[in-house]
Amino acid sequence: MQLLQLHAVDQQILETEQGLRECREELSELSDGVLSLEDGLEQLLSRLQDLRLEARHGERAVEDKHVALIRVQGRVSNVQNERQYSAATLEADLLKSDLRTLENQVLDKLQLVEDTDGRRKEMESTLEEALEQAGPRRKEMAAQQKELEDALAIQNDRRENLALRMEKRALGLYDRIRAGKSEVALAPITDEGVCGYCHTFVTMQQRMEVEQLDRLISCEGCGVILYPSNLAV
Ligand SMILES: [Zn+2]
Incomplete structure (x- = not known):
């Protein structure tokens, strides 16, 4: 009877431990999801900052080039001879072409800033959603985890108390069987006279001995360990 009681408690402990494992897995999955979104957002924000800086540098380069162009154009109207004129117009043409290239680069960069900022907004709302969804579920799972931990503590106490009152040899045999590959350590003899496991x-001899409950x-x-089928906790 003591072994059967112990067995019942051990089965409960196994179940509680399984529940706890599942609980912890789900909790860690929940925080992993939010964490990876937060990481992604952080990377995107830093990229956005870089792009904005690059765009500002580009705009400044355009301004500089523009000032240079105006200066050269001023020179074109003040030339003394043909040679100075063609040198100044050539320089002005080169500056204009540079300016166009720079302006296009800035436009591309600004477009990239806009696209990236769009992605940032999307990601922020995804994160917000994930946090909203994860919050209540996390609370629920944390409460369940606490409940299971309390239950496990009680079950472990009960097991300890039962084990203390048991005969050492019986307990030793039982623990050895459970330490093996099987979680089942006890089985009834069925009505057909076979091991229930x-x-x-x-x-017949073994069956009689089992029914007399003299030894294990x-x-x-x-x-x-076999027990009579009419024995129940
Ligand atoms: Zn068997």
Whole structure:
């Protein structure tokens, strides 16, 4: 009877531990999702800052080039001879072409800033949504985790108390079976006279001994401790 009680508590402990594992997994998945969004947003913001800086530099270069062009154009109207005239117009043409290139680069950069800023807005609302969704679920899971931890503490206490009152040899055998590959350490002999776990045949002699409850009999097939089917916790 003590072994059966212990077995029942051990099954509860296994179930609670499984629930706790699932709970912790979901909690860590929830924070992983939010964390990766936050990381992505941070990267995007820093990229946006760089792009804006580059655009400002470009605008300044355009202004400088413009000033230079006006200066050269002033020179064109004040030339003394043909040679100075063609030198000044050539320089002005080069500056104009440079200016066009720079202006196009700035426009491209500004377009990139705008696109990136659009992506930032999208990402911010995705993050907001994720936080909104994760918040209540996280609270729920944290409460469930607390509940399971409390239940596990109680179950472990109960197990300890039961184990203390048990005969050491019986407890040792039981623990050894459970430490093996099987979570099941006890099985009833069925009405057909076989082990309730692995269905190995149990001899009449063994069956009588089991029913007398004098000593512990293990199944010859799987090693679990056998008990009469009419015995129940
Ligand atoms: Zn068996």
